[in-house]
Each structure stands twice: as structure tokens, then as C-alpha cells.
């Protein structure tokens with residue numbers, strides 16, 4: 001998947017609550033929120049569903065996940081993704097629990113399947129920012 | 140406490156030409172639908188004391204242009220659940236004693252204005268290139284295929300069956316244009332596994348209808364259709380238990396709507412479910428209990444959504460082969476069936492119609508609002 005034209009992902013956040021995720025990605029860390037009281041993890045920024053705690057701290061996820069569902073987009077709706085089309089957008093279930101949007105890289109779109117173990121990889125974008133993507137797990 | 144079943148009714152149904160309306164402005168399309176609905180009910184503009192416009196664009200709300208003087212004018216939008224939500228809002232307003240004749244309108248011109256439904260951005264997930272409701276529903280389809288073994292043949296059969304219905308209904312956009320599974324496989328992939336023929340199109344058109352008390356409805360020109368049940372659900376619940384890609388929150392909506400109507404799934408004679416994409420039909424057949432979870436694909440393959448099947452579904456061709464107006468397609472067809480005006484696809488002696496809709500993400504993709512309306516004679 002070529003990535004040169006991608007916009008800085010930070011432009012898509014609704015407000016500053018999710019910025020730590022992208023700042024972490026820039027340092028090649030996959031950050032998710034953790035409620036220490038309930039030992040539950042969240043992504044994107046969330047209130048704790050169990051105890052209602054707000055402003056949960058961001059902690060580093062292990063980076064392992066399984067493919068939960070995915071699609072392969074065949075239309076060049078986004079100019080920045082036209083060169084990659086068809087490209088996959090995939091939902092993975094992180095080992096810590098949360099579902100997360102991403103792309104699976106390092107294998108063909110036709111090799112992606114539900115339950116497939118994947119691991120995080122960080123793609124630095126020419127236009128600034130870093131995209132956490134996932135590749136088939138190595139070990 | 141639920142509203143009493145049958146206390147309110149829908150009278151007056153106005154549907155404009157659907158498809159391509161390049162020579163009209165959206166205000167004109169609204170006015171066209173409103174006039175048709177008023178004429179159908181035999182009501183005058185001054186009779187309308189509540190107005191609800193089911194769209195997100197306030198610039199189209201123009202009571203002055205429409206010649207209406209209601210006591211309230213609301214615009215509301217929750218994607219494909221908009222139609223059912225406006226029915227609920229109208230009933231709520233009447234139950235509160237605020238109005239007794241509420242006009243609902245859905246109208247838009249995405250084809251003529253080239254508003255690309257496909258290109259709608261989706262917040263944070265757009266960082267990974269996620270756009271369009273096609274892609275979001277492809278998440279449902281992929282998941283359904285992986286978990287339950289649903290097949291492309293089954294998705295394609297949803298499209299084929301609804302096209303059969305459309306070919307019997309001259310007002311359907313795809314009237315006279317039958318398709319086969321081969322045509323389905325020849326249609327281009329949009330967001331795998333969804334092909335062109337798995338998707339509705341962006342069509343222009345308007346719908347208006349009037350909700351009033353059952354008492355008043357009985358004295359009007361059009362045959363009243365009674366509101367028997369109302370239900371809502373929301374897929375945010377299934378985000379938290381991580382089942383949201385498997386289906387919709389039909390269960391919550393069904394519980395309240397069927398309780399209000401005093402019915403079970405077996406009592407439903409026709410099912411008009413929101414079908415922006417083929418997979419929606421399969422998920423909702425399961426969600427409302429017409430078949431077991433995961434068995435929606437085989438149910439459709441077995442012919443059970445055909446006119447002679449166990450539950451005739453989207454009998455006007457639905458949105459896949461008919462037209463698209465934010466959930467008003469299904470609601471209109473439910474009204475036609477209850478009025479006995481569904482032409483060649485009229486289900487004989489149909490007494491109860493179940494109408495659904497879903498749409499509008501709530502913080503994350505596929506957390507749709509879902510609504511249903513049970514209609515009865």
C-alpha cells in the first residue's frame with residue numbers, strides 16, 4: 001500500500017481527546033485508554049462503561065490483534081487513496097479487547113480473512129503523521 | 140407507557156416521481172409531495188398543525204413557500220431511520236396534545252445535485268480510507284459471511300427477488316428490467332463483498348404523509364392505516380458487546396413495537412425493511428425472528444421473501460430496485476399494502492405490515508439508530 005499522498009490523520013479527529021493516540025502513533029506506540037479500576041480498555045477516547053470514569057490514561061497496547069471484519073474498497077472516492085485502490089479497510093479486535101479500524105498490509109487483499117492474527121506496524125506519512133496499520137503476525 | 144395501539148393513523152400519502160428530477164428544486168419536490176398527500180387525504184393546508192421535515196438540510200424548510208401555518212416545524216434526520224423517527228415524533232406530539240394533524244415530508248435530490256453518498260466521510264476512520272455507507276455495510280456482510288457462512292449467491296438472491304417485485308410495479312425505477320444471478324455477478328464490485336447490485340442508488344424524489352388521530356382519520360378521504368406499534372433500538376449496544384457487525388439492534392425495537400401491537404412475528408403479513416444494501420434484508424429477517432440468527436441467507440435462497448414465500452419482503456422492489464428517500468420507501472410500501480394499493484404485488488388479505496429503517500452513526504461506524512413501525516388495517 002503506497003502512503004505518500006495520505007493526509008495527516010490528525011485532521012480527522014473531532015477534538016483533542018483522541019490526539020494522544022496520534023501522538024503515540026508518531027512515536028510508533030499504539031496507545032489505547034485503560035480504566036485501572038475495572039481493568040477495561042477502550043479505543044477511541046471513551047468514558048469507562050463500567051464505572052463511568054472520564055479522562056482515562058493512555059497506555060501502550062501489545063500490538064497484537066485478530067481480523068474482525070473487513071472490506072475492500074474498489075472505488076476511488078478518496079483522491080488520496082486512488083493510487084491504492086482497491087484497498088482494504090479492516091476492523092481488528094485488539095488483544096486488550098477494543099475494536100479498531102486499520103488497514104492490513106503485507107499481504108494481498110484476497111488473503112485477509114476473519115480471525116487472522118495480525119500485528120501492528122507503523123507507516124510514517126510524507127504529509128506528516130503516522131498511520132498504525134497491521135500485517136500478518138510473525139510469531 | 141406505550142401509546143395505545145391504533146390510536147393514531149397515517150392518512151394521505153403523496154409520492155412524487157422518483158429517480159431523476161433535474162428540472163426541479165428540492166423545495167418544489169417537497170411542495171409536490173405535500174400537495175399529493177393533502178389531496179389524497181382530502182385535507183387543506185390550514186388543517187396541518189404540525190410539520191416534520193425528515194432531512195438534515197434546514198434550508199429546505201420553507202413553510203411560507205408551502206403555504207403552511209403549523210404550530211411547530213421540526214427537521215430531524217437519523218439516516219435511514221428518519222422515516223420511522225418522524226412517525227414517532229408526530230405520535231409523541233399528538234399524545235402530548237400539541238397537534239392533531241402532522242405532516243411528514245422526506246425529499247432530496249442527490250442524483251441531480253451529484254451528492255455522492257459513496258463519498259460521505261466518516262470521521263476518524265477516514266484516516267484509514269473508510270468512506271461511504273457501502274463500506275460500512277460491507278463490514279456487516281463480511282462478518283456475516285465469516286460467522287454464519289452467508290454466501291454471495293444469497294446476497295445476490297436478495298437483489299434478484301426484489302427486482303422480481305419491481306418488475307411488477309410500474310412506479311419502481313427498475314420496472315421492466317429483470318436481473319439474474321449472472322447479472323449480479325457481472326455487476327462491478329463496489330466495496331467487497333458488496334457489488335453494484337447489492338446497493339441502492341442515489342435517487343431524487345419526495346414523499347409526504349399525514350399522521351392524525353384514528354378518530355379523525357376515519358372521516359377523511361383516504362383509507363386510514365393505523366399505527367399499531369413503534370419501536371427503537373440502537374447498535375451502540377452491540378458496539379459494547381462487539382456484535383455490531385453481525386446485525387442491527389432489531390431486538391430492542393421489536394420488543395417494544397410488538398408489545399404495543401400485541402403481535403408476534405408470525406402475525407406479520409408483509410415486511411418492508413430498510414434495504415440500502417442486500418445484507419440489511421438478511422440481518423433484519425433474522426433480527427425480527429422470521430428465521431434464526433445466521434439463517435437469513437438460506438431463508439432468502441429458499442424463496443421465503445417472495446410473494447408466495449413465508450414473509451413477502453420489500454414488495455415494491457425496495458430501495459434496491461425501487462427508489463430511495465431516507466426510509467420513506469419502506470413506509471410507503473407498508474401503507475400501500477395496508478390500503479390494498481400494491482398492484483400486482485399486493486399480498487392478499489395482508490393485515491399487518493412491519494416497516495423498518497436504520498442509519499446515522501453515533502460515534503463509530505455501524506452504530507446505527509434503528510426504528511420500526513407496525514402498521515395495521
Ligand SMILES: [Zn+2]
Pocket residue numbers: 035036037038039040048049050051052053
Ligand atoms: Zn472503570
